[in-house]
Amino acid sequence: MDILLIAGLWLDGSAWDDVAPELTALGHRPVPLTLPGQGDGTASATLDDQLAAVLAAVDAAPGKPLVVGHSAAASLAWLAADARPEKVAKAVLIGGFPAPDGRAYADYFATEDGVMPFPGWAPFEGADSADLDEEARHRFESTAVPVPEGVTKGVVHLTDERRFDVPVVLVCPEFTPAQAKEWIADGDSPELARATHLSYMDLDSGHWPMTTRPRELARALAEAADS
Template identity: 80%
Template structure:
């Protein structure tokens, strides 16, 4: 199965370099995406531009793919599912939850000169980054790409109720499946309570398992693709 890999903020397709060979060894075709404004294009890129890139990958996939979104890109993956519900076999959400219609995509950190740079490790101290050694942190920072304002402040628009028919796998890194279920049951995650097929899987990692646990993440995604 084709597995489309969408990294979160500040990441381009190279974030999946250690996941790709592991997925290939398990018999799947990984397609890491480099998004407009995050390794492809300029600081003028918009959320619509990024959605269009994901939709183009779905449309050119062999069969119905597994769409994987990480962190903020869980919303990007969900937007793509909303636009192509009949063409996606399953969606896997890693370390994040899709935003609701009308919310900003990722207006989380200060903007500087029209972009949102990586804010440093202070906001991510604790479970998010505890499994990253100094070498991994330096590598992340050196590769981090500032996110264009038009992406970060783009408004989420969801229109097709068929998105709730697409099976969802929630991969839980810095939080547990039990915590995720509590948040969803409490109404803190607006979209997922309506998903008709929602499964959870734990992974013993921080917020970036593609860096710290790439082989285990590949195993989880391959299993999801096999089930799909």
């Protein structure tokens, strides 16, 4: 199965370099995506541009692909399910929850000169970054790509209720499935609350398991694809 890999903010397709070989060894075809504005040098990119790139990859897949969205890109994976409900086999969301209709995609941190740079580690201290050593943090900082404001402040538009019938797997890295279920029950994720087929996978890691637990993450993605 084709497994489309969409990394979160500040990351390009190379974020999956340690995961992709493991997926290949497990019999799948990983397709890491470098999104417009996050690795291709297009500072004027918009959320629509990024979604178009994801949908192009979905349409190019020979069958129904597994669409994987990490962190903020959980919303991109869900937007793909909304735009191609008949084409997406399953959406896998790693450490992120899809934004509801009408919400900004990822307007989390301050922008400078039309982009949102990596804000440093202070907002991510604790469970998010506990398993990142100094070398991993330095590598992340040195390769982090500022995200265009047209992406972060782009408004999510969801139009097809058939998305709720697309199977969803929520991979829980820095939080537990029990916590995720509680948040959803409390109304924190109205989209996942309406998902017809929602399952959970626990992964003992921080927020960036592609860096700290690539083999375990690959096995989880392969299991999602095989099921």
